[in-house]
Amino acid sequence: MRADAQRNYDRLLAEARQAFIVHGTDASLEDIARHAGVGIGTLYRHFPDRYALMNAVFEQEVELLTVRADELLTADSPTDALVRWLRMVAVHSTMYRGLSAAIMAEGDAKMTACKVPLRAAGGALLERAQRAGEVRADATIADLLKLTNAIVLVAEKDPERQAIFDRLMDLTLHGLRTPAGVTAQA
Structure with a gap:
């Protein structure tokens, strides 16, 4: 994985973990992507669902x-x-x-x-x-x-x-x- 893609992946995981703790597992995927500093398409490229x-x-x-x-x-x-x-x-x-x-x-x-x-x-x-x-x-x-x-x-x-x-x-x-x-x- 390219370095920038790895950074995006790691940020998405960190933001998702925090969102799941605070808001539960039904937290908004759009909010997770936004807080990670990426678009929703980037989230779905790494995680199809x-x-x-x-x-x-x-x-x-x-x-x-x-x-x-x-x-x-x-x-x-x-x-x-x-x-x-x-x-x-x-x-x-x-x-x-x-x-x-x-x-x-x-x-x-x-x-x-x-x-x-x-x-x-x-x-x-x-x-x-x-x-x-x-x-x-x-x-x-x-x-x-x-x-x-x-x-x-x-x-x-x-x-x-x-x-x-x-x-x-x-x-x-x-x-x-x-x-x-x-x-x-x-």
């Missing part, structure tokens, strides 16, 4: 979540590691109002740059907890990520979001565990 821009903005943060998942694979408690990681995913999603809705609304066709690595990273943590017999065998990482994003959506709409967020996460994560004395099936 809103989802391409969102994937690029969140790619670095998703990478951090996957690195953290790798680190948690050696934690003493597989279930605690999974729970900690799901909370990290939720906290990441709450930074950007509308991110959870965007991820859930489009199924698997959009936001693949976010979904694929998150599912792989979380899937490894889930499998470890299931092998240890601590987490229900019928749980899937896709389900857990959908539940996490649904909780974030609810918290976004609630003025006392931290309390509701914590309560719903606790209820959901408690439901993952196998009942005492029952061995999870592989």
